[in-house]
Amino acid sequence: MFKRFLIITVTLLIVFAGATPRTSHEATLAQDMEPITVGAIFDLTGPTSDVSQFYAQGMLGYVDWLNANGGIEGHPIEMISQDYAYSVETAENLYVEFVNAGSVVFQGWGTGDTEALRGRIAEDEIPFMSASYSATLGDPAEAPYNFLVGTSYSDQAIILMQAMLDEWLDQGYAAEEMKVAFFHNDSPFGTSPLDDAEAWAAEHGIATVRVPMPRGATGFDAEITTNVVEAEATHIIIQNVSSPAALLVRNLGDLGLLDFVQVGCLNWCADELLINGAGDYAEGIMGAIPFAPTSVEREGQADAIAWLDETDGPSLAESTLHYTQGWVTMAVMAEGMRLTLANGEELTGPNIKANLETLAEFDTGGVTAPITFTAEDHRGNRALHVYRVEDGVWVEASDLIDLREMEMDME
Amino acid sequence: MTIDTLPKQLRENAQRFGNKIALREKEYGIWQSISWAQYLERVQHFALGLHSLGFKRGDIVGIIGDNRPEWVITELSAQSLGGASIGIYQDSTTEEVAYIISKCDMRFLVVEDQEQVDKILDLWDEIKGVEKVIYYDPKGLREYQHDFLMAFPEVEALGAAFQQQNPSFYDQSVDQGKGADIAILSTTSGTTSRPKLAKITHNNLIGMGVGLTSVDAFGADDQFLSFLPLAWIGEQMISVACGMRVGFALSFPEETGTVQSDLREIGPRIIFAPPRIWENMLSQVQVKIEDTSWLKRRVFDWSMRHGYRLADKRFAKQELTTQDRWLQRFLHWICFASILDQLGLRYMKWAYTGGAALGPDVFRFFHGMGVNLKQGYGQTETTGICVVHADGDIKFQTVGKAMPGAEIKIDPSGEILAKGTMCFAGYYQNEEATAESMTADGWVRTGDAGYFDDDGHLIVIDRAKDVMTLHDGTKFSPQFIENKLKFSQYIREAVVFGGGDLPYVTAFINIDFGNVGKWAENHQLAYTTYTDLAQKPEVYALVLQDVERTNADLPNAAKIQRFLLLHKELDADDAELTRTRKVRRGYIAKNYQEILDGLYSDKNSIDIQSVITYQDGRTATLNVTLRIESLRK
């Protein structure tokens, strides 16, 4: 019997030996000042790991770069982070642990954890950013400590539809002839922009239909037949991650529909991974991309490219736009902390929140539209360029479309 | 009023202890209990029932069956009416039963079940005087329509009705009892002949109880499991005499087969058992330790080594150091507690062995494990015990000192004589034997040879008439050699011959099937049955080593020169052992004359025909060839 105990113990030990899940990115440059602790969770093994891993590398890369370049007012950032495999429960556990370990701000990831932690961070007064861009999170009345660095899903969808409508009208059709099918992930993440997008479409006389994409589906032929072919949709907007989106595009291509239907992606599928996944079928697809893809040059990518080069990392193109997304998101958070320290205030949640709310037209080097937070609005921007796949890369397909300006124009 | 009889003691206990448990029987999965008050009530009812059926003062009721509450209720009932009871071993053959029944002019018999009823029915024509046979387990008896059969509850119901009519009869009857009345008849172990029936009075039983409880102060809360035959004086002595005196609860096992687990459940604080039981326990531990894993065996060996060391220190009456005491606790915790737990000895406070001599090695083994095992000495004629070890004064060669109330002396011939309150009132209807068993001045001749050591402890050599005079004139006890042989884990039983006309010493040996079997398995020696194993040359070689080891400590003339391994285990059904499992040397010598002759010839093997007896009296003849091992140079 003991032999079996032994076998099990040894096997487990071998497995243990292979694991170092949590990592601490401390100052690589010797600094005397007290480090600032930042908690972060990433999905490295879960359902969204394909994109989150690059986001994580970008965020950690920025921290290393910043520490190597003097930190925040001389303070290095100590980022404690861990994979949570998109499990809400684990996210909550890690949040409690990291906050207890002294995190003053927190970098989340997905919609599930961001929503679950929303109430808690408000109570704990921990400024929180994540890669979930639900419009609710940008409303301080609802979520006082959440900040959106990227354009919200709703805004993305509206901007994309705006661009689509412009083209449609250019082609000589009427808005009433346009019909948009929202292919969305069947989750809060997927449905998040739909209400706003539908409202906007209704205003403009555009017909819409919702098409949930079941998780783990191996093909969407049935959905396509009912909602695209029979319902004669002219446009498809996908709110999902890259892999299912690519699958959908391939299905559409196989059915020969891509010539008749304009496909557009919101940010979680409008990336390099979609092009890899959909191949030639990706040509012509539009994308609402808040963080510039690697195929276009932006001033703000320079530091990241240099840093990747310096640390013998992969190229930025290989790291996808999510690398810059992570990089910039952390940069904005760092700016909030820098302002706090620069103002001689203590580095507390409320102070950082207050300083972030003074951020105006913060330039991310063109990676995103300039970021502005106010006490009434935590949506960093409401503007982006629409892109289109041409010859296998994303190229700019519109000027910066800024909803704030448009709303002001209308008023 | 003085308490000079057991029924009076029962009445006293019922008053004193009331609802405290007196009897407990494992039945239907739980230990069903009878309080002292209920005990008295049942005795009253059964006694009055017997009375209604015509039981008179001086009558004797026979009891055949396993230990159950009904057994002691019957005994006490008979005594309440001024009669006595006699227990008959339940595995007795029909012939033995018939002998005892007719010897006592018995009119009432209480038997357990169908088996005993059938036995009685077989004998019915021979046992004319019996009027009623009362059974206490009705299983299988539904079709038995004999008038003389009665169920135990029926008798109780009769008694209950009688009590309604004559509420004071029972107490009057008990009051009439005197200490000198016969309480029980006890069959002597009869290693040599037909059993004699010793008259044991209430005074004897109570005196013995007073004596033993003044050596070891049992209390009313001490647990005791009554699993040895109540027909045996040793069992009567603790469970009835001592139990009644201090008022502890008597527990009866579910069946003979479950004694081991019942013992474990009860976890008794007192046990009185013949050497056979202790030897079995030892053998069981040995086999299991052989089979256990390496680590566990090492722990056991190490613990035993230190256990023995500490036991020897205690035997030598050396002060245990603090370190020793902690070591003792540690050994207990790490090893002994769990072994004792499994044997049911964990809470044992006073353990006795008696009825025959226990080999010193077995004795030391239990002391090594921290069991307070004591030797007791006595026989039926001295109500089971008159000499015993006192706490802290235990020597494994001796049987201790005389109990309070007893006197011991050695007569010039070397025979041990005893006197005291526990000495019996003679044999039932056998004046001749009674006269032989006592000296003129009232000392009981024990028939054993012995002497006192320097500390005044009695050392028993053997039955006086078994002590042999060897060809060179030295006297020697065969039992001494037998016990020495039985040290060996491979030898279960031995019968040594020699002295007298016989020119040298020889032995019949029974191997221990479990241990020798285990040994054979470890040595890749295939065997099938007991007979097969016993006749393997390898097994002879194995036993030879132990015989040689025994011989090494013996004077030349007493050395065993030839031996053989018997083809079957000595068995009470074949009359080779007494019902208390003592070797009947004389009978064996007679019965196996052929083999004995072979041992004193030059043959290397002998062919014999041996007769075995089945429990139901059938016999069968076996033809076997037995090898003889010779140590002669």
Place this chain on the structure above:
Amino acid sequence: MMATTQCGVFHESYRSDMQLRPTTWQRLRVVVVFAFIIILPFVASAQNLRIANTVVIAAIGAIGLNILVGYTGQISLGQGAFLAVGAYSTGLLMHYYELPWPIALVLGALITAMFGAVFGIPSLRLKGLYLAVATLAAQQIVGWFVRNWDPIDGTKADGAARELSMPRALFFGDKLNDSEFAFYVVGMIALVIVAVVATNLFRTHIGRAFVAIRDQDIAAEVMGVNVFQYKLVAFATSSFFVGLAGGLTAVHSTNISFERFTIDVSIEYLAMIIIGGLGSISGSIYGAAFVKLLPEILRDVGLWIADQGWLASGQLDQYLPFAEDAAFGLAIILTLIFEPEGIVKLWSDLKAYFRLWPFSY
């Protein structure tokens, strides 16, 4: 044969014979366990206590699932759904009817019980894999409902995301979703009650009927057990406990979303009872603890190894999280190969090893 008792323990009545913990050692173990339960919250850090709380909830849910799967032999893949029903019904009752949380918990569990009984109906005709597929339907239906049912949105100021925003549950002034200590007290009391109650159930004829159905349903029928009726009772009883676990999850959280109750959760719970031991209450608890603690322990060990400087920092942490999944899969495979009866069997083997000490049989 193995003795199951200890020297000096005997029963004079059936009542004492049928007691749960007859021997001193067993009683001592209970005392030690209770001491541990009581001391833990005072010495554990907040995050450890939080982990303990997740174990507590999982243990309740696992006991519920074990009643159905381990004891009654009805395979269910709908655990996530039943948890969701418990969580949402508790939450909605608190939100819309402003019921105090203890009442909402019990009602939520009852609603789940009814829901479970309904989904138990296919068990009349379906067995094994087929029944598992049928319970999978529960998972899908509930998932759909949660994502699309309007009242859930209504719990929030704006209806953008489909989550249930939990009203605050107060326990002696502490918020259950904020104070881990307060929740620990509530959760542990619930776990102890559930464990005792479930153990009791299997001492009675109703629990025995469940096991009978698992072992030999035809024979059970002939013994007078209305198999169908009892299967439904098993579904309901199981779901009650699972619903309670779901409700506790709800009061422990500020928001609940469907992502907590996916098919992964159903599988995780099955893993718990397989690793812990099918058909064992204590096994359910061991399994829940194992499944919930394994990642934590792996993490600490990994951290320790990293601290030793045995591994180059940087690159490795990219793929090493997979070790956790591997360890998980390995644990299940090892359990199935070496001890199909789970941790509880290992534990009883260990007890047997020492009970028979120093013998081996």
Place this chain on the structure above:
Amino acid sequence: MRVSKFDRPYESGRPERHQLRVENISLSFGGVRALTDVSLTCEPGEILAIIGPNGAGKTSMLNCICGLYHPQKGRIMYGNHNLARTSSHHLPKMGIARTFQNIELFRHMTVLNNLMLGRHVHMKKNILTALLYWGWAEREEIENRRFVEHVIDLLEIQHIRKQMVGSLAYGLQKRVELGRALAMNPGLILLDEPMAGMNVEEKEDMARFILDINEEWGITTILIEHDMGVVMDISDRVAVLEFGRLIGIGTPDEVRENPDVIRAYLGQDHGGRS
């Protein structure tokens, strides 16, 4: 309260015994006829043996009586109930118990719990008290335990009371299965090859138990058995089936002499202990 060897717990709580009348039943499975127009009666208190070659429909017959199969034609009357149309879980309430040819015990339960399941119909069903195990439920358990202990004693299985059934030898399992049926305190018991796979000694025990329950407890017994020695010794009447038809019924002596029975079943060496 003491439980005594002289108690007769089976005298209370048992449903009334009735005559069993099997009236012209026919049973077929997808065209294969298992039973054709079989009629027989079994009087209260008798031991009726059913014998016949393998595949003659003996087990099907028991299955019809206890509601596991529903014959297409005919009635099986027990008192006022037509068993041919009754679900098997209702039968214990009418006092009908059975054992199976291939032992259908609950292998992962102790012997005691198996027998306690036999008491199922005698226990009230209330999940709440069961969960709490308070007072009432516990008392009920104890009461029924007492009955079960009598069964254990009768069948001499004390030593395995708390062992798992799955770990027991075949012969003991057969005994436990009989015990489980007996625990119901039935008026009619159906035994399907109770002595298969046993040696003479074990068969003797089993025969003794069957006689005990029949004569002492007064339970009507229907048994299927191949051992002619046992059948002829203990049964009051014997029914012989062949290819689903009844070819003879009568006292053991009558059946022994029936030429049809000799041809179909017994062979020349009939009546011997084989």
Place this chain on the structure above:
Amino acid sequence: MAEPLLALNNIEVIYNRVILVLKGLSLVVEPNQIVALLGANGAGKTTTLKAISGLLKPENGAVTDGNIQFEGKPIHQLDAAAIVRRGIFQVMEGRRVFEHLTVEENLRAGAYTQNNPLETRRLIQLVYDYFPRLKERRHQQAGYMSGGEQQMLAIGRSLMASPKLILLDEPSLGLAPLLVQEIFSIIQRINQEQGTTILLVEQNANIALKVAHYAYIMESGRVVLDGKPDDLVNNADVREFYLGLTEVGSRKSYRDVKHYKRRKRWLS
């Protein structure tokens, strides 16, 4: 004497690591003989067969001590398939045939160690010679056959592997008297005509002792008695407990069974 075909030396079998089933069991099977293994349920007879055929493992049992020699070579370490290749075939108790295959398919399945189709055909013919009933039902699905026919098929299937030793577990279980006689006479013929050695476990001591050349009696995992059938039928314990005979040799009635038993002595 020639080397025995099969010898078990002191084997010990433990189930689930704690339950001791066989202890120090030794027995010998000589070539071309029928050896019967008698004993009560739970004595370990079936376990003994499984220990020989290597089928203990699936039941969590193990030979923990001793050895099993077949034709002088140890086989207790081999797995079941290797043991079949050595020429030992076990016919399990309870007639385990492939229910969904026909009789002939069952037989062919039994010949999986045969590569030669001609030989397979010869063997099938041989089986049909012994069991004409099987030939009649050659295309019937085994699951629909009666118990006796299934038992015949199980024995027939064992012949397909041309084994040197057949381990036969309770061939009479649940069979009507006529069939029992029929099957045993065939077993005897197979032994005589094919020279196949048979180790037979049987509860029906009467018939087993009639066909066997040698017999062992087991109780509680040990051999308590062995010998030639003629000797054994004269032993009082065998007569009473295995043959059901009274003292004078007449058959005891089952009505007269007592509630107690005489102690067994097992002496011969």
